[in-house]
Amino acid sequence: PSASVGTAIFFMQTLSLVAKDANWFGVLEALNLDVEKAAGACLSPLSTTSRFIQYIFVTPTILVLSVYAACPLWRWLRNTRCLARGFEAMQNPRELTGVHRHRALLNVYMFAFFPLIKAAIAVLVCVDTSSETSEAAPKVLAVDYSISCSSQQWWVSACFAIATLVTTVALVPAYLVHKARVSVRLRRVDM
Numbered sequence: 001p002s003a004s005v006g007t008a009i010f011f012m013q014t015l016s017l018v019a020k021d022a023n024w025f026g027v028l029e030a031l032n033l034d035v036e037k038a039a040g041a042c043l044s045p046l047s048t049t050s051r052f053i054q055y056i057f058v059t060p061t062i063l064v065l066s067v068y069a070a071c072p073l074w075r076w077l078r079n080t081r082c083l084a085r086g087f088e089a090m091q092n093p094r095e096l097t098g099v100h101r102h103r104a105l106l107n108v109y110m111f112a113f114f115p116l117i118k119a120a121i122a123v124l125v126c127v128d129t130s131s132e133t134s135e136a137a138p139k140v141l142a143v144d145y146s147i148s149c150s151s152q153q154w155w156v157s158a159c160f161a162i163a164t165l166v167t168t169v170a171l172v173p174a175y176l177v178h179k180a181r182v183s184v185r186l187r188r189v190d191m
Contacts, residue, residue, distance in 0.1 A: 048144040049157040052123050056116060056164050063108040070104070071096050109172060116168050120161040126154075 046054065074096060078087050093100075123141065126149035130137035141147040147154050 047153070048123070048141065048147060049153050052119055052157050053160050055119055056160060059115065060108070060112050063112055064105065067101060067104040067108060071101065106176070109168075113168055116164055120164040120168075123154075123157045123161045 077083055078092065078094065122143050125142040126139040127142045128137070129140050129145070139149040141149060141154060147157075
């Protein structure tokens with residue numbers, strides 16, 4: 001079940017990238033956790049750097065907290081008299097275990113991976129503002145031309161972007177590989 005959720009998330013987020021110009025794909029843009037783009041307007045008076053830093057911290061925090069908030073809700077629904085028969089028919093366990101939470105957190109990681117990477121790369125890409133006639137024009141941020149790529153504001157966002165990339169692309173997968181190896185080792189010992 002966990003692999004099918006990850007596959008569905010991957011295909012929905014990829015579809016939202018491919019179908020950029022279709023108006024009815026705003027729902028898919030929301031799946032990429034880009035509320036401002038899905039709403040079509042700036043919803044906060046923050047600068048690009050502040051919005052990015054808020055995004056990389058708030059998005060994973062909300063998703064992780066929703067996993068832990070869903071556990072008591074699931075327990076309550078599972079023990080509700082009218083729904084208990086349906087849960088029994090689906091052979092759902094009576095209590096959620098650590099394995100269930102780990103799977104949910106893995107799904108959160110897969111859901112947030114692409115949007116966080118996309119946002120981090122967006123604040124690293126600079127474009128040249130010079131034309132063929134001018135010589136010494138500064139490079140500016142591709143998503144916000146008001147930010148020079150030599151300014152302190154850009155360096156702050158670049159540091160956070162690089163930290164986000166290292167964490168999501170290297171550290172978390174390395175931890176998951178370590179957990180998988182430990183799990184395989186324990187399984188071999190039990191056999």
